[in-house]
Amino acid sequence: MPPVSDNTGPTDDLDVLVVGAGITGIYQLYRALEAGFSATLVEAGAGVGGTWFWNRYPGARFDSESYTYAYLFSKELFDEWEWQEHFAEQPETERYINHVVDRFDLRRHMRFGARVSAAEYDEPTGMWNVTLGDGTVLRTRFFIAATGVLSVPFFPAVEGRDDFHGQSLHTGLWPSTPVDFAGKRVAVIGTGSSGVQIIPAIADEVASLTVYQRTANWCTPLNNAPITPDEQRQLRADFEAIRETLNTSVSGFLHTAHDRATFDDSHEERQAFFEKMWNSPGFSKLTSHYTDLLFDPAANAEWCAFIADKIRSIVSDPETAEKLIPTDHRFAEKRPPFVTDYYETYNKPNVSLVDLKQTPIVRMTANGIETAEGVREFDIVVWATGFDFGTGALARMGIRGRGGLALTDYWADGPKTFLGVHTVCLPNLFFPGGPHAAAGNNPRYNGDQVDFVTDTLVYVRDHGYDVIEVSAAAEERWTSMIDRGAALSTSFGESSYFFGTNIPGKPRKYLLNSAGRPKLFKEISRVRENNYDAFELSRASASSR
Ligand code: NA7
Numbered sequence: 001m002p003p004v005s006d007n008t009g010p011t012d013d014l015d016v017l018v019v020g021a022g023i024t025g026i027y028q029l030y031r032a033l034e035a036g037f038s039a040t041l042v043e044a045g046a047g048v049g050g051t052w053f054w055n056r057y058p059g060a061r062f063d064s065e066s067y068t069y070a071y072l073f074s075k076e077l078f079d080e081w082e083w084q085e086h087f088a089e090q091p092e093t094e095r096y097i098n099h100v101v102d103r104f105d106l107r108r109h110m111r112f113g114a115r116v117s118a119a120e121y122d123e124p125t126g127m128w129n130v131t132l133g134d135g136t137v138l139r140t141r142f143f144i145a146a147t148g149v150l151s152v153p154f155f156p157a158v159e160g161r162d163d164f165h166g167q168s169l170h171t172g173l174w175p176s177t178p179v180d181f182a183g184k185r186v187a188v189i190g191t192g193s194s195g196v197q198i199i200p201a202i203a204d205e206v207a208s209l210t211v212y213q214r215t216a217n218w219c220t221p222l223n224n225a226p227i228t229p230d231e232q233r234q235l236r237a238d239f240e241a242i243r244e245t246l247n248t249s250v251s252g253f254l255h256t257a258h259d260r261a262t263f264d265d266s267h268e269e270r271q272a273f274f275e276k277m278w279n280s281p282g283f284s285k286l287t288s289h290y291t292d293l294l295f296d297p298a299a300n301a302e303w304c305a306f307i308a309d310k311i312r313s314i315v316s317d318p319e320t321a322e323k324l325i326p327t328d329h330r331f332a333e334k335r336p337p338f339v340t341d342y343y344e345t346y347n348k349p350n351v352s353l354v355d356l357k358q359t360p361i362v363r364m365t366a367n368g369i370e371t372a373e374g375v376r377e378f379d380i381v382v383w384a385t386g387f388d389f390g391t392g393a394l395a396r397m398g399i400r401g402r403g404g405l406a407l408t409d410y411w412a413d414g415p416k417t418f419l420g421v422h423t424v425c426l427p428n429l430f431f432p433g434g435p436h437a438a439a440g441n442n443p444r445y446n447g448d449q450v451d452f453v454t455d456t457l458v459y460v461r462d463h464g465y466d467v468i469e470v471s472a473a474a475e476e477r478w479t480s481m482i483d484r485g486a487a488l489s490t491s492f493g494e495s496s497y498f499f500g501t502n503i504p505g506k507p508r509k510y511l512l513n514s515a516g517r518p519k520l521f522k523e524i525s526r527v528r529e530n531n532y533d534a535f536e537l538s539r540a541s542a543s544s545r
Pocket residue numbers: 150156157171189190191192193194195212213214215335356384385386387495496497502
């Protein structure tokens with residue numbers, strides 16, 4: 001294990017400034033220090049974890065297997081951390097991330113409660129001046145925004161939202177002190193991955209739970225379980241093979257791909273296979289499914305019909321069951337949530353479902369929520385209404401590049417990137433884990449990007465340059481590849497954060513990379529083989545080196 005360098009921080013003149021102490025930012029800090037750069041990380045929150053710091057609502061947990069989501073750069077770390085469950089709950093993940101930060105002595109390079117309010121590129125020196133909320137300005141050569149795709153919570157503009165006198169909570173801004181749900185009348189608005197996790201987690205505790213659903217999702221069981229001592233031993237014994245698979249597989253999971261298409265099997269064989277999928281863990285329902293699931297609408301419809309029947313068999317009230325069956329999108333066109341006892345929750349006498357397509361929210365009142373049906377009163381309203389995905393955090397940092405160009409202006413019609421890490425006019429700025437990324441198991445894809453960014457910075461330094469900027473042609477090639485991939489599929493529902501259409505007024509642009517990891521790997525190899533000629537490398541006119 002190479003020790004990280006002893007560059008002490010924080011300092012006001014840096015090689016590398018990382019923003020965000022989530023999974024990606026922490027790894028980026030580690031890699032930058034390991035490569036010998038002076039580095040500091042600033043984080044708006046009071047602690048480490050990013051998504052796993054802010055999303056601490058009851059029931060928040062992984063739906064990637066814990067040991068596939070975790071860091072792989074250290075065998076010692078892998079060996080010494082025993083995940084308790086195949087899909088860890090938020091507190092365990094937050095403990096793990098804190099352990100990593102202390103284990104590798106990274107905390108002294110971090111500043112908490114430090115939100116970036118402006119970041120301006122200084123052309124003569126090739127440095128970034130980054131202003132924090134308290135007015136401190138940090139000067140850095142390389143500016144790395146690991147600010148995440150799901151870090152800006154979205155509150156819909158419901159009339160009278162601030163008039164509500166009870167407790168109003170967003171899943172993505174959950175308080176650090178426990179919320180007392182006991183005996184309370186609770187509303188949950190939103191049935192995405194967060195909503196469907198919190199709903200079963202609090203149902204037994206509350207007096208009443210009313211779920212406000214605008215669009216139903218294709219939810220399937222997570223099938224979580226504790227990790228047995230035998231499994232723990234096996235995981236350790238298999239570390240190198242696991243790492244190899246996770247570092248090279250298409251989606252960054254360990255699941256084995258299936259070798260048959262839907263209609264290769266008879267109806268009976270298909271039903272048996274669907275049953276097997278229903279009982280399989282997490283994302284294997286995508287990665288180990290029939291090979292044509294995502295490509296043949298008829299194949300996808302078969303699987304959706306199977307799930308619909310499951311919903312009807314679990315939910316005893318037929319009207320509620322029908323409301324819970326999606327009608328506007330196919331399986332995996334939106335991010336499929338994985339659940340524990342979600343549909344079962346609707347059989348509890350204190351739980352009810354409001355279909356907002358039939359009875360939209362009119363306004364919030366001081367005591368509750370008014371829909372076309374009338375007012376229901378609540379003590380607590382939980383907004384599980386999602387995030388300004390992909391570009392939200394980058395757009396809020398006041399970033400200005402070459403010639404004072406604002407990133408928000410350059411991206412007014414949607415993001416343009418190279419490899420989802422860099423964009424024209426912002427020399428020396430990178431954003432691993434940003435838009436045009438996040439395909440599959442996030443930490444794996446984002447980790448690939450961090451490795452690429454770090455290797456690129458080392459290349460720049462070791463070749464005597466101090467300014468790097470992607471060429472317009474390379475950015476155009478990558479961005480049009482993203483747009484072409486998105487155009488292949490037609491039905492994504494009315495509102496999808498994949499396209500930013502969950503945020504009113506946001507341009508409809510695909511924010512992920514449908515070509516996934518293989519395309520990322522291919523482009524990274526191409527950059528290396530061509531000696532980074534996708535980039536323009538130079539020395540700043542007022543360079544101090
Ligand atoms: P999501 O998946 O974006 O879900 C947000 C939910 O909130 C979804 O059901 C939305 O319905 C609903 N929503 C949004 N705006 C409104 C309004 N105005 N009225 C009613 N309901 C609304 O966010 P999550 O936090 O659940 O999950 C985000 C990611 O976190 C997830 O993919 C995982 O990676 C972890 P809609 O579907 O738009 O009709």
